[in-house]
């Protein structure tokens with residue numbers, strides 16, 4: 001079993017260790033049919049993609065697509081979920097350079113508004129150590145994911161529910177309705193096998209992506225073959241895997 005299109009990879013444009021060209025070279029070496037470069041959205045003060053770099057990344061990728069006919073290379077952004085209303089940190093002028101957009105929750109981002117610091121960011125941190133907050137936070141986060149899919153044209157949710165607990169069932173139902181792919185990520189704890197089992201009751205697609213931050217991790221599925229086996233999900237439901 002192997003990844004055919006690694007849809008989630010990072011480069012030196014955020015905090016990855018290798019350049020776009022090096023990642024593409026490695027992708028060709030390990031026989032990927034396609035690779036998507038998806039560095040972090042700009043609300044990460046340390047490593048979000050700078051606005052001025054979108055055009056540069058697009059030009060690099062266009063040139064590599066011209067150069068190679070054995071691989072397809074796409075530009076995306078792993079945008080950050082930054083507010084309870086399902087806000088993500090990508091602007092129209094950045095979007096125009098991208099082939100498609102993914103979104104995920106991370107620590108260390110700048111919240112969408114002052115209000116979101118108090119109603120969204122802090123409760124998500126606090127719920128990790130204060131179990132009584134968990135139910136309220138899960139309900140809020142579930143609504144946030146659904147609103148995000150309603151208000152934004154995103155193709156993939158990276159590591160759904162990781163760092164930001166959710167109720168997977170309504171999220172999977174909404175993802176199926178909006179045609180959003182749910183990621184199975186080898187570097188994160190969610191989705192886990194139990195969550196996949198619940199999500200697969202709905203006609204939603206899944207993808208396994210390496211989330212590589214260097215060439216060595218590219219295409220690396222780690223323990224995800226065991227996870228999907230434990231979930232009992234047919235390979236045909238995972239859009240970027242070959243037997």
Ligand SMILES: [Zn+2]
Nearest residue numbers: 078104106158
């Ligand atoms: Zn991520």
Ligand SMILES: [Zn+2]
Nearest residue numbers: 008010078211
């Ligand atoms: Zn990532």
